[in-house]
Amino acid sequence: MQKRTKLLLILTILLPASICVAAGIGAYRILPWKIPRILLFKEEAFPILLYVRFPRVLLAALVGSMLAISGTTLQGIFRNPLADPGLIGITAGAGLGASIWIVLVGGGKIGIWGLPIAAFVCGMFVTLAVWKVSEIQGKVHTVTLLLAGIALNSLAGAGIGLMTFLADDEQLRSLTFWLLGGFGGATWTVLLVTLPIGMIGLFLLLRQGLALNTLNLGESEAYHLAVPTESIKRVSVFGVALTVGAAVSAAGGIGFVGLVVPHLLRLMGGADHRFVLPGSALGGAILLIFADLFSRTIVVPAELPVGIVTALLGGPFFLWLLIRFKRQIFL
Amino acid sequence: MLELENVGYKVNGKWLVRNINLSIKNGAFWGFIGPNGAGKSTLLRLISGELKPTSGEIRFFGKPIDSYQSTELARLRAYLQQQRDVNFPFTSLEIVLFGRYPYLNGTKEADADIGIARKSLKRVEADMFENRLYPTLSGGEAGRIDIARILAQAPGLFLLDEPTNHLDPKHQVQILNLCKMICEQGKTVITAIHDLNLASMYADQILMLKNGISITHGPPKEVFNKNMLTNTYDISFNILKHPDGYPWVMPNLNCL
Numbered sequence: 001m002q003k004r005t006k007l008l009l010i011l012t013i014l015l016p017a018s019i020c021v022a023a024g025i026g027a028y029r030i031l032p033w034k035i036p037r038i039l040l041f042k043e044e045a046f047p048i049l050l051y052v053r054f055p056r057v058l059l060a061a062l063v064g065s066m067l068a069i070s071g072t073t074l075q076g077i078f079r080n081p082l083a084d085p086g087l088i089g090i091t092a093g094a095g096l097g098a099s100i101w102i103v104l105v106g107g108g109k110i111g112i113w114g115l116p117i118a119a120f121v122c123g124m125f126v127t128l129a130v131w132k133v134s135e136i137q138g139k140v141h142t143v144t145l146l147l148a149g150i151a152l153n154s155l156a157g158a159g160i161g162l163m164t165f166l167a168d169d170e171q172l173r174s175l176t177f178w179l180l181g182g183f184g185g186a187t188w189t190v191l192l193v194t195l196p197i198g199m200i201g202l203f204l205l206l207r208q209g210l211a212l213n214t215l216n217l218g219e220s221e222a223y224h225l226a227v228p229t230e231s232i233k234r235v236s237v238f239g240v241a242l243t244v245g246a247a248v249s250a251a252g253g254i255g256f257v258g259l260v261v262p263h264l265l266r267l268m269g270g271a272d273h274r275f276v277l278p279g280s281a282l283g284g285a286i287l288l289i290f291a292d293l294f295s296r297t298i299v300v301p302a303e304l305p306v307g308i309v310t311a312l313l314g315g316p317f318f319l320w321l322l323i324r325f326k327r328q329i330f331l
Numbered sequence: 332m333l334e335l336e337n338v339g340y341k342v343n344g345k346w347l348v349r350n351i352n353l354s355i356k357n358g359a360f361w362g363f364i365g366p367n368g369a370g371k372s373t374l375l376r377l378i379s380g381e382l383k384p385t386s387g388e389i390r391f392f393g394k395p396i397d398s399y400q401s402t403e404l405a406r407l408r409a410y411l412q413q414q415r416d417v418n419f420p421f422t423s424l425e426i427v428l429f430g431r432y433p434y435l436n437g438t439k440e441a442d443a444d445i446g447i448a449r450k451s452l453k454r455v456e457a458d459m460f461e462n463r464l465y466p467t468l469s470g471g472e473a474g475r476i477d478i479a480r481i482l483a484q485a486p487g488l489f490l491l492d493e494p495t496n497h498l499d500p501k502h503q504v505q506i507l508n509l510c511k512m513i514c515e516q517g518k519t520v521i522t523a524i525h526d527l528n529l530a531s532m533y534a535d536q537i538l539m540l541k542n543g544i545s546i547t548h549g550p551p552k553e554v555f556n557k558n559m560l561t562n563t564y565d566i567s568f569n570i571l572k573h574p575d576g577y578p579w580v581m582p583n584l585n586c587l
Contacts, residue, residue: 214429225432226405271419
């Protein structure tokens, strides 16, 4: 069997295993191998698993795979290993969309479908903006890309600040709760709203591996190989805005998953997107399951925001990437 | 095989290429020469179909080039850009396999495609780099992998923008010998090239461009004359003879 197929197979086995391990750990301990039986026969711990642990763990898995696959896609279409939905402002843009929804439209109640849709629309707008700004003659300039990211991040931050300022007490409560991020508020409702959006996004993005590979040669070369570059870019922007919007509305801004996961996969199995895309969907899920597990068990009974855990992991990783690639990229 | 009729291309009110009339026959080796910014690359990209001419028409096997489907066109002509940047750790073999994209119809590469890619690598003597990561190769090595990629694309028309850049003399000669061989198999090569002497040795036909206008075209022996070169490049030249009979062009340093 090919090395990549093996890696994907291992990840496919690891994902349900991680879900069971994480679902078992908490104030009430459940052994992971007992979980299938408990679910099947509705034994003692069934309600805890069903109403507390599983929505949370599954939501973390879904958000992790959405963030990771959108990071991979962004790196692919920008042909740039430093692209990440958080770094270039898409996460913040989606966050602004969600805040606007909560404060100006939703009237304090977090609308079930409105929140992800608002996040999606603003996320897409930011993706297009960052693209238009950093593209010079068909090539995306790394420095400009990151600088545009800084600008859009702070703009969106200011917008979120303004929304906080405008919010009344009740809105402020929902806004703050949501801005804190994490999976503390995970319920089946949130999961069932996020799941279809995420599935559409994953479905769109997963199919683009072969074309993304060829796009790596540059848009002009890809054109000459009959790669439909324009439609690839459109689908990517749409899919990324969809997945990031859904992830942000479900769990707030969680950084660095989209940066770290594709790189780990490339280190393990090379750059072929037909491997990295599904691999990062699986790997992102596993990573965020454990990041969330860590965040809810390390300071019991309190919870560390999961964004801090991923930033602690991702910050040093990003620095390492910068050092490793600086000669290649910043010439 | 390829006809250019009164072709012009205008960007922001400026003509980059203008009034080009050219007829290119199967199996010919054309060299496009001219100073920087003369329009060599633009003309290649017009011929490839990437740019649409503002005026005139380009016909490929008698049909206007924009009447071809993109996959059809990708199997008929390959284009190699001047600069490439690959930021991800693809292996050389994977890069060469990208040349098979127009034949895949969105499916996985078959063993036959991998065989073709390996054969192409062998033809540029780069088979030992097969598993090396492309971004870690030297400029010359990467250049050969790129040539292997367009060989794997197996077109009838090769459009090369400065394929000998960054190559040492051995590999310059190797690549151009390969182009010559391609022509002998009845395929056509058009290359933009700065090295006048290599152009003189290898091309059957030269097109000399300046400011987007065709100064002259014809076999090197006719095109490479002192006045023409001096007018085109704004420095004076001496023209000698290569021992094998080709015109040998030397810029005259004192006459800037």
